[in-house]
Amino acid sequence: MQSALISDAVSSQRRSEKRRWSVISILLIILVFSFILDVATGPSLLNVKDVANALLNLIGFPVEVDPTTQVIVSSLRLPIAIMAVVVGGVLGVGGAEMQTLLNNSMASPYTLGMAAAAGFGAALMLYFDSLGLNTNIAVPLGAFVCCMLAAAFLFALATMRHISSGQLILAGIALLFLFQSLLSLVQFVSSPELSQQILFWLFGSLSKASWSNLSIIISVTVVCMFFLIRDAWKLTALRLGEERAKSLGVNITRLRLRTLLIVAVMTATVTSFVGIIGFVGIVAPNIAKILVGEDQRFFLPLSFIIGAFLLSSASVLSKVIVPGALFPIGIVTAIIGVPFFFWLILGKRR
Amino acid sequence: MLQVNNLNVVIDDLVLAKDMSFALESGKVNVIIGPNGTGKSTLLKTLFGDIHTKSGEITFANETLQRKQLSRWRKQFGYMPQDIRLDVELSVLEVVLLGQLNALGFRLDDSVIKEALSALDKIGLLHLANRPVNKLSGGQCQMILFAQALMRKPQILMLDEPVSALDLHFQHVLLDHLDAQTKEQGWITIMVLHDLNLAAQYADNLLVLKDGKLIATGHPNNILTPSLVKNVYNVEADITKDAAGIPFVRTIRNNRAATSIIENKEPKEQAIKVAEGAF
Numbered sequence: 001m002q003s004a005l006i007s008d009a010v011s012s013q014r015r016s017e018k019r020r021w022s023v024i025s026i027l028l029i030i031l032v033f034s035f036i037l038d039v040a041t042g043p044s045l046l047n048v049k050d051v052a053n054a055l056l057n058l059i060g061f062p063v064e065v066d067p068t069t070q071v072i073v074s075s076l077r078l079p080i081a082i083m084a085v086v087v088g089g090v091l092g093v094g095g096a097e098m099q100t101l102l103n104n105s106m107a108s109p110y111t112l113g114m115a116a117a118a119g120f121g122a123a124l125m126l127y128f129d130s131l132g133l134n135t136n137i138a139v140p141l142g143a144f145v146c147c148m149l150a151a152a153f154l155f156a157l158a159t160m161r162h163i164s165s166g167q168l169i170l171a172g173i174a175l176l177f178l179f180q181s182l183l184s185l186v187q188f189v190s191s192p193e194l195s196q197q198i199l200f201w202l203f204g205s206l207s208k209a210s211w212s213n214l215s216i217i218i219s220v221t222v223v224c225m226f227f228l229i230r231d232a233w234k235l236t237a238l239r240l241g242e243e244r245a246k247s248l249g250v251n252i253t254r255l256r257l258r259t260l261l262i263v264a265v266m267t268a269t270v271t272s273f274v275g276i277i278g279f280v281g282i283v284a285p286n287i288a289k290i291l292v293g294e295d296q297r298f299f300l301p302l303s304f305i306i307g308a309f310l311l312s313s314a315s316v317l318s319k320v321i322v323p324g325a326l327f328p329i330g331i332v333t334a335i336i337g338v339p340f341f342f343w344l345i346l347g348k349r350r
Numbered sequence: 351m352l353q354v355n356n357l358n359v360v361i362d363d364l365v366l367a368k369d370m371s372f373a374l375e376s377g378k379v380n381v382i383i384g385p386n387g388t389g390k391s392t393l394l395k396t397l398f399g400d401i402h403t404k405s406g407e408i409t410f411a412n413e414t415l416q417r418k419q420l421s422r423w424r425k426q427f428g429y430m431p432q433d434i435r436l437d438v439e440l441s442v443l444e445v446v447l448l449g450q451l452n453a454l455g456f457r458l459d460d461s462v463i464k465e466a467l468s469a470l471d472k473i474g475l476l477h478l479a480n481r482p483v484n485k486l487s488g489g490q491c492q493m494i495l496f497a498q499a500l501m502r503k504p505q506i507l508m509l510d511e512p513v514s515a516l517d518l519h520f521q522h523v524l525l526d527h528l529d530a531q532t533k534e535q536g537w538i539t540i541m542v543l544h545d546l547n548l549a550a551q552y553a554d555n556l557l558v559l560k561d562g563k564l565i566a567t568g569h570p571n572n573i574l575t576p577s578l579v580k581n582v583y584n585v586e587a588d589i590t591k592d593a594a595g596i597p598f599v600r601t602i603r604n605n606r607a608a609t610s611i612i613e614n615k616e617p618k619e620q621a622i623k624v625a626e627g628a629f
Contacts, residue, residue, distance in 0.1 A: 016480065
């Protein structure tokens, strides 16, 4: 009798796992649609079917495609569309892991000052005329270094034994204000032209996407995701609270450091190439949590997919809001992010 | 045998363990009792290697607790902390599974799921397996965390107030299961309890703490006396023993005697004062 009940409970667990994989698959399909739409939209609006054919052609299915469409898709649109997916995904995962680590659904690399630090680094590089280097290399480098510096400060705090998650969040928020002030200072002392240049960088833009940028971002993402997924169960255990995770044999300090390092490297890499894009990091993990819970085997990939979908659809919107012009994507994500955010807050209150 | 020698723990000038020495044997349930803030939880955390000791030595199975080998030391422990809140979007089964953290792969084996389910079954909570844990009551969470601690298959099992949120039935389900498993598996079980009668019923060995000092240790039948209760808690108590010699503690309200004298002597005056108060 009892063994029958246990078998029932095992199948029920398997069904629940299957359901969560289905949710992930459905969102993956939605992401593919928004990705194709992202490739199709732009100054010359392409036919979705032609775009799909061009994409099929690219991945090795010989399909008849107009050569112009093929060039537009593979050289111009595709890098930007892939960038949107990868950057959105990274921001989603970065937020998910910050929220896990700090046990707070409002945490993300953005709210902890990492993005502001990157912005400050980029602004500093622009102010000092790229230190004589190529601007396309110097600005991302400055952003990366400053972002890692901010993360290093958080690391130092995280290694201290008696620093709680709450204190880490406060320190991160203090960093956010510090780097925002420093950023304002750089803008204040800059010429109006330079100040505008800084502002455009801060808006965030996918237009700098190129295959070489992408190869860096994708490699970093794949390696980081591998390490995060390897720690999936430990990160799930961390959600029971630090003391409890410790009691289950998790080395909290080491896990905190490793995860912070991974998130910092991912965030610094994407932010240095596309600028500051807010809200994806907070919103994506919260939606993922509602859909599949906090078992990181599902939570982690779904946070990536939802982040990717949010940025990909924001990219579509940024191109269609003002036809013919490219609206800064950083502005679009915040505008669609805020209503989402309120919905989440009010939903939780219920 | 878990051996503690001359343990001293000081946190922010507060002495939480003072020259403490004791030895705990396998297959025995050890219960720590004592007033609030006297160092009971600190002692558990210290044994787990979570708190720096000022001096002293803790050894188990020829191994001494050292900072550098904390992970290896902790592998021998199952530890159920005091906090029972589970505000997380996980199912009961998933929470119990985490007790076997190192055995979990990306795809869960049927065997490990069955093990978790049978742990739940043994404490009568199999029916909750697929329920979200954040929808459960405090007592149910406590039972589930107990199942999780059992999944660790520890050599030393420590529980910090494991029945604080449980009703009478589940208090006994948990403690009976704990007692049976301790004897069967040869664990060293150490738990903090506030209820002296539960302590008397289930302890093979009682450790009585006051102000960071171990002031008495031994079988409850031998050491639980009215003078000990008075000394430790500053509470008067009657202690009777049942047929098996297990002590039963009945505490006496401090002000009961004084109150009854006033009521008997001046009933009218009391009634008038109450009436005046009402207006």
